[in-house]
Amino acid sequence: MACDYDVLVVGGGPAGALAARTAAQGGLRVLLVDKKSELGTPVQCSGALSAGALDDCDVPADPEFIAEPVFGFLTYSNSGEPSRLDYRAFGRREPLGYVVDRKRFDRYLTRLAAAAGAEVWLKARVVGLARAAGAITAQIERFTDRCAVSARVVVGADGIMSQVGVMAGLRVAAPLGDIASCLQYVVENVETCGLLEIVTGHAHAPGGYAWVFPKGHGMAEVGLGVARDRTDRDARWWLERLMSDSFMAPRFRHARIAEVQGGGVPLSAALKQMVADNVILIGDAARHVNPITGGGIHMAMRDGRLVGAFLTEHLAVTSDCSRQALRSCQARWQAQLGRTHAELYRLRRDIFRSPDPAQQDRALFETLGHYFHPDSKYRKV
Numbered sequence: 001m002a003c004d005y006d007v008l009v010v011g012g013g014p015a016g017a018l019a020a021r022t023a024a025q026g027g028l029r030v031l032l033v034d035k036k037s038e039l040g041t042p043v044q045c046s047g048a049l050s051a052g053a054l055d056d057c058d059v060p061a062d063p064e065f066i067a068e069p070v071f072g073f074l075t076y077s078n079s080g081e082p083s084r085l086d087y088r089a090f091g092r093r094e095p096l097g098y099v100v101d102r103k104r105f106d107r108y109l110t111r112l113a114a115a116a117g118a119e120v121w122l123k124a125r126v127v128g129l130a131r132a133a134g135a136i137t138a139q140i141e142r143f144t145d146r147c148a149v150s151a152r153v154v155v156g157a158d159g160i161m162s163q164v165g166v167m168a169g170l171r172v173a174a175p176l177g178d179i180a181s182c183l184q185y186v187v188e189n190v191e192t193c194g195l196l197e198i199v200t201g202h203a204h205a206p207g208g209y210a211w212v213f214p215k216g217h218g219m220a221e222v223g224l225g226v227a228r229d230r231t232d233r234d235a236r237w238w239l240e241r242l243m244s245d246s247f248m249a250p251r252f253r254h255a256r257i258a259e260v261q262g263g264g265v266p267l268s269a270a271l272k273q274m275v276a277d278n279v280i281l282i283g284d285a286a287r288h289v290n291p292i293t294g295g296g297i298h299m300a301m302r303d304g305r306l307v308g309a310f311l312t313e314h315l316a317v318t319s320d321c322s323r324q325a326l327r328s329c330q331a332r333w334q335a336q337l338g339r340t341h342a343e344l345y346r347l348r349r350d351i352f353r354s355p356d357p358a359q360q361d362r363a364l365f366e367t368l369g370h371y372f373h374p375d376s377k378y379r380k381v
């Protein structure tokens, strides 16, 4: 069957943009679609990202999307005891990472994909998938019209609520206890110092942690994630409490909320099956988020590159895109990224397995402190 495209990428977040860019660089005919009219909005992310991640994924650290440089970490225990790790104290002058503006960042990445030759459609929602003669056809609602697009492979980079995964018959739902409900306020009038501040402990964010990130222009992001099976209260209750009734409260006395942002983060094991016939899931859709930090941008971009490169090689030699044939993509992911992901998931499970909340708090505080340490093998933002 002659297809309109080799690859249809669904979702213009970091995973989809990098997949589209890499596949287009490999000479494939690529269409990237996103249901949004403006990429990255509404914002559902704090945008903390290491300089190493940009480097690793061949994305220039462009002032176009950088909100604020980051030089280290300030981690607080349940009782508010701080542990400071400022890399400037080790003589480092270059930023360790950045808080990026996700609206600009997603648009930037998609521009890179378009520059590599990918076609991009906004306001285009995939609403159905059907397989025929070894290819796959997507029904797409584009503005007020509906059209059908055929491809050899659909890459589902459509986020935590992946409909591509559901339509392909993959088991994408994560256990409730493995989903963090996250809420953050972008605030004015809160002092920051070029560090990512992280508050651990059950008194502040049960099953997760709270954060204060520098946003630039005198702004900060104050937010938290809570595990949905560890509290009857919602994320908003815990965030209000952090800001008005915790050791941090004096800091927020003059805070003015400029934006409210939120969303779910999968802190779970990776999908057992990320491939189906003519379909590959990546990024949040495949639950490829760091289960300790909740950071998913780097993992999403790496997934995008891995899948783009895989498809370039695979489609050059075969037209077989059955689940069986695409399994080698999952094997490649497993070899490159899967072991580390599984290790981090086990670490998180061990931290929260203890029946004693004080023990959990200590373990999370120590783990995050160590995670960001220069000697850590996981060192990153």
Ligand SMILES: Cc1cc2nc3c(=O)[nH]c(=O)nc-3n(C[C@H](O)[C@H](O)[C@H](O)COP(=O)(O)OP(=O)(O)OC[C@H]3O[C@@H](n4cnc5c(N)ncnc54)[C@H](O)[C@@H]3O)c2cc1C
Pocket: 010, 011, 012, 013, 014, 015, 016, 033, 034, 035, 036, 039, 040, 044, 045, 046, 047, 048, 049, 124, 125, 126, 127, 157, 158, 159, 160, 163, 164, 182, 183, 184, 223, 261, 262, 263, 264, 265, 282, 283, 284, 285, 289, 294, 295, 296, 297, 298, 300
């Ligand atoms: C509050 C919060 C804070 C976070 N902070 C950080 C952080 O500081 N650092 C970090 O690394 N990670 C952070 N994360 C996680 C990070 O945002 C995600 O892991 C990352 O965005 C995943 O990228 P993705 O490309 O897989 O999916 P997404 O960025 O979710 O992109 C999915 C895209 O698919 C599109 N889409 C969905 N369905 C369809 C459809 N049917 N048709 C067409 N398009 C569709 C959506 O519009 C969207 O643009 C945070 C998450 C939250 C909720």
